């Protein structure tokens with residue numbers, strides 16, 4: 307008997323989809339559009355995050371020690387620097403090391419004849435916990451006694467932080483707005499079916515069908531539409547991502563721009579799309595049938 | 602069993618449709634409910650089906666208290682009733698057979714039960730040769746028979762009919778009443794709302810007459826008690 311009932315829900319749900327082909331198509335399209343926009347913005351946000359993470363591991367501040375300090379005094383600054391908030395660790399580099407490293411990067415040592423390590427300074431490479439606070443840390447480090455000056459690439463971190471914030475904000479707002487729009491279209495599609503079947507619904511109530519039984523075929527209709535919408539948009543998002551990723555890598559020419567491969571995010575994206583599609587279907591259909599179930 | 606005790610019903614616009622109605626219908630009875638237009642007959646039917654709730658007093662239907670029962674129990678109460686309307690209320694794109702089977706399917710009956718029960722009730726109402734027709738291919742009397750078959754198919758304790766012959770000629774009306782009487786003889790309680798004096802008189806049954814929301818007579822002496 308249970309199986310028979312389940313079969314009934316599915317048959318009724320599917321036949322409603324076909325008897326309102328155009329509206330079904332429209333509601334699938336709107337779900338696809340919404341999910342594509344949601345998905346694309348989310349993927350951009352994830353990638354910007356990823357780029358910022360990479361930069362965080364690479365980006366560092368260079369704190370140059372005052373010339374008047376001896377090497378021993380300079381080494382003594384390590385604890386003070388590491389005590390500055392947001393500093394992960396500080397690595398001391400003597401002027402000789404720095405000079406050797408510098409010379410090594412050039413093929414022709416004759417450029418540097420007559421010069422020695424005394425032209426450079428002892429320095430600390432300072433690694434940060436959070437790149438977003440780089441500017442604050444930069445200011446604090448400048449105030450450490452014995453540090454002459456600090457070098458930082460504030461513009462880059464600033465730019466990326468701003469992009470990340472904007473993208474996060476925009477995608478959250480879009481997701482909310484698009485979710486509501488999808489719900490509206492979905493519930494109206496199903497309202498058409500409930501309106502067309504209002505006599506049937508009245509008879510069902512009259513002969514004693516339970517609310518659950520009356521509701522299920524419409525919920526199934528919504529769930530199927532939602533599921534089709536999520537699968538179609540997942541496939542399209544996949545294709546879109548491949549194209550955009552290729553364009554970005556070849557077009558931009560920044561070596562630090564890396565794109566996360568789709569397979570790494572495909573499962574969460576598929577789950578999220580499925581959840582949104584099914585959610586819109588279930589909630590939209592429940593809203594559509596709600597008024598018929600009173601009394 | 603139906604039991605009304607001091608039932609009042611006012612609609613939201615202030616209309617006092619029922620003003621203190623009390624009566625009992627025992628299992629197995631056949632009862633006519635008569636009264637002029639606007640006297641409150643349909644209001645009584647709607648109280649019986651749970652479509653509206655009483656403003657005051659108690660309405661008991663087949664052991665359910667209509668004023669206090671939980672909303673979720675309503676479907677199970679309705680399964681003890683079969684309701685027939687003046688306008689038949691059939692589903693136009695389903696056949697006779699499907700219209701009747703639908704009433705069973707939506708309360709979760711199995712295919713096997715449906716295949717056994719539907720032909721039986723269709724034969725009972727005399728439509729066993731019309732099972733594949735759609736409602737618009739039937740006469741009014743035949744459509745009302747389908748509605749009666751649908752009301753009967755889930756084996757209710759009580760059949761309620763609100764002006765079932767309102768759209769039919771006298772001969773067809775008589776046939777429908779005889780059918781309801783036959784159903785009553787098979788053990789189902791029947792309550793029929795009607796305007797038709799001759800029809801009521803040709804059956805010697807209990808008649809409850811109401812006017813302006815009150816009972817003015819209740820007895821076996823037919824329509825005359827109402828006219829006096």
Ligand SMILES: Nc1ncnc2c1ncn2[C@@H]1O[C@H](COP(=O)(O)OP(=O)(O)OP(=O)(O)O)[C@@H](O)[C@H]1O
Nearest residue numbers: 612613614616618637638639640641642643644645
């Ligand atoms: N939904 C409603 N809202 C307000 N007033 C209503 C409503 N339904 C019925 N009434 C009023 O209640 C009174 C009783 O109506 P009811 O439908 O019970 O009469 P009836 O006896 O069935 O009449 P008829 O023989 O014409 O069908 C009438 O005055 C009617 O106008």
Ligand SMILES: [Mg+2]
Nearest residue numbers: 642643644763
């Ligand atoms: Mg009426």
